[in-house]
Amino acid sequence: MDEKLITLNNLKIFAEELLKANYTLILQDKQGIRWEKISNSDELHISSKLKPTKASFKEFVFSKTEPIFYFNNKNDGVELIDSNLSAEKMVFFGSKPCDAKSINIMSKVFNWDYKDNFFNTKAENSIVIGMLCEYRDEFCFCTSVNLSPVSSDGSDLFLIPTDENNFAIRIVTEKGREFIQPFLKLFAEGNPETTDQIFKKINLPEKGFESEVIRSWIGNNFEHKYFERAGEICLGCGQCAFVCPVCHCFDIVDEECGYSCGRRMKNWDACQFSLFTLHGSGHNPRHNQTQRYRQRISHKFKYYVDKFDEILCTGCGRCSRGCPVGIDIGQIAKEVHSLAANKV
Amino acid sequence: MSEEKFQPKIVAFVCNWCTYTGADLAGTSRLKYQPNVRLIRLPCTGRIDPVFIIKAFEKGADGVLVSGCHPGDCHYNLGNLHARRRFILFSELMNYVGIDSSRLHFSWVSASEGKKWVDVINEVIDTVREVGPFKKYQKINKEFVLHE
Amino acid sequence: MNELREKAKELLLNNTVKLIIGYANGNGHNRTYPFIARNAADANRLVFNEYCVNNLAVYLTRKEFKGKGIIGIVAKGCDVKAIIQLIQENQINKDEVYIIGMNCNGAVNQLDNSFEKTTLAQKCINCTVRTPALYHALIGTTKDIEEPADTLGEKIKEVEKLNADSRWDFWEAQFEKCIKCYACRQVCPLCYCEQCIVDKTVPRWIESSAHTRGNFSWNIIRAFHLSGRCIGCGECERVCPMDIPLSMLNRKMSIIAKKEFDYSAGVSLDSPTLVGTYNMKDRQDFIK
Numbered sequence A: 001m002d003e004k005l006i007t008l009n010n011l012k013i014f015a016e017e018l019l020k021a022n023y024t025l026i027l028q029d030k031q032g033i034r035w036e037k038i039s040n041s042d043e044l045h046i047s048s049k050l051k052p053t054k055a056s057f058k059e060f061v062f063s064k065t066e067p068i069f070y071f072n073n074k075n076d077g078v079e080l081i082d083s084n085l086s087a088e089k090m091v092f093f094g095s096k097p098c099d100a101k102s103i104n105i106m107s108k109v110f111n112w113d114y115k116d117n118f119f120n121t122k123a124e125n126s127i128v129i130g131m132l133c134e135y136r137d138e139f140c141f142c143t144s145v146n147l148s149p150v151s152s153d154g155s156d157l158f159l160i161p162t163d164e165n166n167f168a169i170r171i172v173t174e175k176g177r178e179f180i181q182p183f184l185k186l187f188a189e190g191n192p193e194t195t196d197q198i199f200k201k202i203n204l205p206e207k208g209f210e211s212e213v214i215r216s217w218i219g220n221n222f223e224h225k226y227f228e229r230a231g232e233i234c235l236g237c238g239q240c241a242f243v244c245p246v247c248h249c250f251d252i253v254d255e256e257c258g259y260s261c262g263r264r265m266k267n268w269d270a271c272q273f274s275l276f277t278l279h280g281s282g283h284n285p286r287h288n289q290t291q292r293y294r295q296r297i298s299h300k301f302k303y304y305v306d307k308f309d310e311i312l313c314t315g316c317g318r319c320s321r322g323c324p325v326g327i328d329i330g331q332i333a334k335e336v337h338s339l340a341a342n343k344v
Numbered sequence B: 001m002s003e004e005k006f007q008p009k010i011v012a013f014v015c016n017w018c019t020y021t022g023a024d025l026a027g028t029s030r031l032k033y034q035p036n037v038r039l040i041r042l043p044c045t046g047r048i049d050p051v052f053i054i055k056a057f058e059k060g061a062d063g064v065l066v067s068g069c070h071p072g073d074c075h076y077n078l079g080n081l082h083a084r085r086r087f088i089l090f091s092e093l094m095n096y097v098g099i100d101s102s103r104l105h106f107s108w109v110s111a112s113e114g115k116k117w118v119d120v121i122n123e124v125i126d127t128v129r130e131v132g133p134f135k136k137y138q139k140i141n142k143e144f145v146l147h148e
Numbered sequence C: 001m002n003e004l005r006e007k008a009k010e011l012l013l014n015n016t017v018k019l020i021i022g023y024a025n026g027n028g029h030n031r032t033y034p035f036i037a038r039n040a041a042d043a044n045r046l047v048f049n050e051y052c053v054n055n056l057a058v059y060l061t062r063k064e065f066k067g068k069g070i071i072g073i074v075a076k077g078c079d080v081k082a083i084i085q086l087i088q089e090n091q092i093n094k095d096e097v098y099i100i101g102m103n104c105n106g107a108v109n110q111l112d113n114s115f116e117k118t119t120l121a122q123k124c125i126n127c128t129v130r131t132p133a134l135y136h137a138l139i140g141t142t143k144d145i146e147e148p149a150d151t152l153g154e155k156i157k158e159v160e161k162l163n164a165d166s167r168w169d170f171w172e173a174q175f176e177k178c179i180k181c182y183a184c185r186q187v188c189p190l191c192y193c194e195q196c197i198v199d200k201t202v203p204r205w206i207e208s209s210a211h212t213r214g215n216f217s218w219n220i221i222r223a224f225h226l227s228g229r230c231i232g233c234g235e236c237e238r239v240c241p242m243d244i245p246l247s248m249l250n251r252k253m254s255i256i257a258k259k260e261f262d263y264s265a266g267v268s269l270d271s272p273t274l275v276g277t278y279n280m281k282d283r284q285d286f287i288k
C-alpha cells in the first residue's frame, strides 16, 4: 500500500488547490449538525476526535429531494424531459470510517436491478478522504459490523494524524491515486509500517455482538415478542432512517412546477412511517410499530446481508444518539445476541 | 414613455355572500378598479384555511387579500368571527417569518359595498406594487423549476 | 424513587391501572427512556430524575394505549399540561388516565442522547408547574433550583427587531435545513391527528419534498396548528436532528395567544379551546 506524508499547512494548500481545480469540498460542520460545503481552505476543520454529525453526508449522493424528470403539457401531447445529472466533483474530507463506507454499501442496492443514475453519477464524482477516528461514545459500534476506527474500507484516501501538525495519507483505491496525482508535490514519501504502529495503539470500541448471530436469529424468530419492547415506545418518525448513512428508501411524488409543467420528485422515505406500507386499498401489511421496528432491524442485519452480503449499518450510532425515545440499535443488537446465545 | 409599472399579482379569497356579491355589485355598477386581482370564491371566510394563503404565494402571488362579511353579517352567523380569531394568529405568525401586512391583507366588504371593494382592492394593489414583486418567495418557488 | 415504585406496584397490583407509562434507565447510559410497566417487577425498574426529559403524554393518544382501560402515567408538570390540553380537546377521557404527578426540580438540557452537559433545559426556566396542576398521586418534593436567564425570549425579541426581509432570511436559513423526518410531529403530544395535513394527497396542500418551499409551508402550518395548543414542553426542538429552533415559533405563538386573548394552553380542562371559540371584542384593527 502506498503511503504519503503531509503537513497540516500543506493539507490546507492541498484544499486550496482542490478548490481551484473546481472540486467541491464537503466537511463536517462546526455545529455538529450536518456536512457542509466550504469555499475557503481556512474553513478546513478536521480532527479525528470530532463527534459524528447528526446527519451523515449521504444527502450529497442521495438527495433528500430531487427531480427525476419533468413533464410538460404541450398541444401535441406530454413531453418528458430528463433532469440534469449533477457533474459536481465532490470531496468528502476527513470522513470517519463509519461514514466513508456508506457509498459502497448503498451502491449495491442502487445497482442491483435498475441502475440509479442519480446516485451513480454522484458516487462516481465523489472522492472520499477518510480519516482515522478517535471519537468514542456508548453508541459507537463499528467493530461489531466489520468496520473499525482505523478501517479505510470505503475511503479512496485515508488520513492518519501522526502528531498535531502532521498526517500520513494512505492511497487506498486507484481512483484515489489518480485524484492525488496532480498534487503529489505537496506530499512526502511515507512508510506504512509507522502508521501500522499507530493503528495498533488506537483503542477500539468493544465488539458487542456477532452480526452473523443476529442474522440467523432473526431468520428463526420473526414473530418473537422481543421486538415489542422497542415497537411499543418507538414513535414512528423518520429520524433514524434520515440521519443514517446507509438507509436509502425513497418515495416518488409528482409536483407541479408551473402552469402546464410538473416534476417527478424522489424524496427520502422511512420504513418507520406508518404510511410507508399503506396500500391504496387502506390495508396496511405492517400495521403496528412493532412490525415496523422489526423491519428496520431485519433489513439492516438480515435482508441486506442475505441479498448483498453487506450489513446495512456502519455502526455510527447516529440513529441512537438522535432517537427521541432513546432506542439504541447497538444495544438492541447486543440483546438479540444474548437472546440467541440463550436460545430463546 | 415612463418605465413600465410593475403589475402585481393579487389573489383574493372572498366569501360568497358578502364580498363576492360586493365585487359583483362593483361590476354591475360599472365601477372601475385595477385588474391585478384574481378572485377565489369560497362559502365563508371561516372556510379559508391559512394553507390557501401559502398556496397562493407558492403559485406566484405577490399579495393576498382575505375578505368577508362584517361581524354580525355572516351567512353562517359565526364563520367570520372564527376566521377573525384565526387570522389574528396567522397574520402575526406570517409577520414573524417575514410576510408582513404589506403583502397579506384583510377586509370586511358587504354585498352593498361595491364602492368599498373598489377602494380596498386598489389600496391592496397599490401597497403591493410599492413593495414590489415577492422576490423572496419567488426564490424558493424557483428551486427545481425546469429551465429550458 | 422508592415512593414512585411503591405507588406503581400498588396501582398495578390492585388493578387501578392496566399499565404505567414511565421512565427507566437505559443500559449503561446516563439518561432514561420511556418504559411501559405492566407488573411489579417492571415497577421496580421505574425511575424519576432530571434526565426524564421525554413528555410521555404523547403515548396517551396512540392506538396501542388509547381506550384500552385506565392508563397510569408518570408525569411532570409540563407533561400534565399536555394531558390537560388533550382532555380539553376531547382526545382522552379524564377517567381513563391515572396521573402519577411528579414534583419536579427541572430537567437537563439535552441535544442528543450522548450528552455530557447537564445545564437546565430551556423549558424549565420560569416554569410555573413544578408541582403539576392535576394529579391522582403526587410524588417527591420540589426544592429551589438555580435558573439561568431566559435566552429563548431574548432570541425571539431579536428576530422581531429585524425588518421583514431579514426575518424571512433568518427563517429561510432555518427551514432549508429541514429533512422532513417528522420527529417534531411524532414526539409532540398535541400532534395526534390520524392523518396529518402534510400527508394528505388529494389535494396535496403541503409538498412532501424537503425543498425550502415545502419545508416552509410545513413548518409554518405546523406552528399555526399548534397555536394556542402547544404547551411548551420543548420536545419538538429537542428531537429535531437539524437543530431548527422550533421553540422560537411555538413560544412566539403562545406569547401572541396570551397577549391577544389572555389564553394559555394546558391550563383549563373544560373552557373552549382558543380557536374553537371567538369573542365579539376580538381585535380587528388589521381588517380594512
Ligand code: SF4
Residues within 6 Å of the ligand: A233, A234, A235, A236, A237, A238, A239, A240, A241, A272, A319, A322, A323, A324, A325, A326, A327
Ligand atoms: S428515531 Fe427512534 S422513535 Fe423515531 S422511528 Fe427511529 S427508533 Fe422510532
Ligand code: SF4
Residues within 6 Å of the ligand: A240, A243, A244, A245, A246, A247, A300, A312, A313, A314, A315, A316, A317, A318, A319, A320, A329
Ligand atoms: S443504523 Fe444507526 S448505527 Fe447503523 S449506520 Fe444507520 S445510523 Fe448508523
Ligand code: SF4
Residues within 6 Å of the ligand: C076, C077, C078, C079, C104, C105, C106, C107, C121, C123, C124, C125, C127, C128, C129, C130
Ligand atoms: S418545565 Fe417545569 S415541570 Fe417540566 S421539566 Fe421543567 S421544571 Fe419540570
Ligand code: SF4
Residues within 6 Å of the ligand: C184, C187, C188, C189, C190, C191, C226, C229, C230, C231, C232, C233, C234, C235, C236, C237, C250
Ligand atoms: S409543539 Fe413542541 S413544545 Fe409544543 S407541545 Fe408539541 S412538542 Fe411540545
Ligand code: SF4
Residues within 6 Å of the ligand: C177, C178, C179, C180, C181, C182, C183, C184, C185, C219, C236, C239, C240, C241, C242, C243, C244
Ligand atoms: S424534526 Fe426538524 S428536520 Fe424533522 S421534520 Fe421536524 S423540523 Fe424538519
